[in-house]
Amino acid sequence: MNSLFDWSLVRSFLAVLDQGSLLGASRQLQSSQPTIGRHVAELESQLGLVLFERTGRGLLPTEAALRLAESARTMQLGADALVRSVVGADQAVSGTVRITASQPMSCYVLPPLLARMRLSLPEIQIELVASNAVSNLLRREADIAVRMVQPEQATVIARRVGMVALRACAHQDYLRRRGVPRHPADLLSHDLIGGDRNEDTLKGFASGGIPATREHFAFRTDDLIVVWEAIRAGLGIGFVSQQQIRTDPSVIPLLPKLKIQPIPVWLAVHKEVRTNKRIRAVYDYLADALPRAI
Numbered sequence: 001m002n003s004l005f006d007w008s009l010v011r012s013f014l015a016v017l018d019q020g021s022l023l024g025a026s027r028q029l030q031s032s033q034p035t036i037g038r039h040v041a042e043l044e045s046q047l048g049l050v051l052f053e054r055t056g057r058g059l060l061p062t063e064a065a066l067r068l069a070e071s072a073r074t075m076q077l078g079a080d081a082l083v084r085s086v087v088g089a090d091q092a093v094s095g096t097v098r099i100t101a102s103q104p105m106s107c108y109v110l111p112p113l114l115a116r117m118r119l120s121l122p123e124i125q126i127e128l129v130a131s132n133a134v135s136n137l138l139r140r141e142a143d144i145a146v147r148m149v150q151p152e153q154a155t156v157i158a159r160r161v162g163m164v165a166l167r168a169c170a171h172q173d174y175l176r177r178r179g180v181p182r183h184p185a186d187l188l189s190h191d192l193i194g195g196d197r198n199e200d201t202l203k204g205f206a207s208g209g210i211p212a213t214r215e216h217f218a219f220r221t222d223d224l225i226v227v228w229e230a231i232r233a234g235l236g237i238g239f240v241s242q243q244q245i246r247t248d249p250s251v252i253p254l255l256p257k258l259k260i261q262p263i264p265v266w267l268a269v270h271k272e273v274r275t276n277k278r279i280r281a282v283y284d285y286l287a288d289a290l291p292r293a294i
Contacts, residue, residue, distance in 0.1 A: 052065060094123035099126060100142035100145045109290075143270075146267055151268045157269050160267075163262040191218035194239075
């Protein structure tokens with residue numbers, strides 16, 4: 001006897017046992033009579049037993065079939081429980097959802113949102129990857145991404161949820177020491193905080209017609225959290241989101257007429273994982289909450 005026989009053989013056997021005929025079993029399992037017949041014959045061959053007597057009134061179970069039925073029904077209960085647990089685990093609003101977002105978004109925007117979400121979805125655990133690198137959803141490095149660039153993969157669903165407004169700002173101690181710039185061109189006579197290898201700030205100056213160079217940056221870093229802490233420490237004038245400025249009353253926004261291109265925020269998820277109930281729940285919550293927070 002082969003102990004690894006196909007479970008479908010046992011299903012067909014139980015259906016014939018319950019229905020009393022191949023026709024009844026085929027209707028119950030939505031299969032064909034020849035298929036059911038082959039399954040019963042194969043099971044008899046593997047077990048070395050005759051399970052049904054063929055009579056004019058149908059198929060009558062033998063003593064061996066009746067003995068086998070108890071074990072077969074136990075197998076069926078186990079198989080049904082396995083299916084329910086697998087489906088339930090995939091569809092339950094519980095488990096872990098992995099989010100990746102930029103450092104400022106991870107530090108200053110998402111935590112209060114996730115704290116409120118926790119009240120609505122208490123069975124979901126969040127893994128948050130704070131990174132300015134564009135995480136590849138196709139490789140499942142994250143379930144959901146909050147990004148400042150639009151994903152271009154065809155299999156990724158991306159939704160723009162807002163625009164981050166940037167503002168020049170400085171700590172009040174720095175402004176008392178160096179004065180307040182009144183015009184954008186005044187920035188060139190101040191200590192500026194800008195990128196090291198990242199040239200986004202330089203490009204912003206160029207688009208505004210201000211001839212800034214790398215040497216105008218008294219402090220250079222590509223770490224956006226370090227930029228914010230440098231501003232708060234009074235190292236100079238930097239450029240961060242208005243949300244960050246509002247978190248510290250000692251940091252003063254400057255030059256309200258200075259035009260800085262806002263940054264779009266995209267909420268992205270892979271098409272396949274969006275059908276997962278827990279990921280969809282977090283995605284929908286963020287899609288609703290992020291526009292207001294931004």
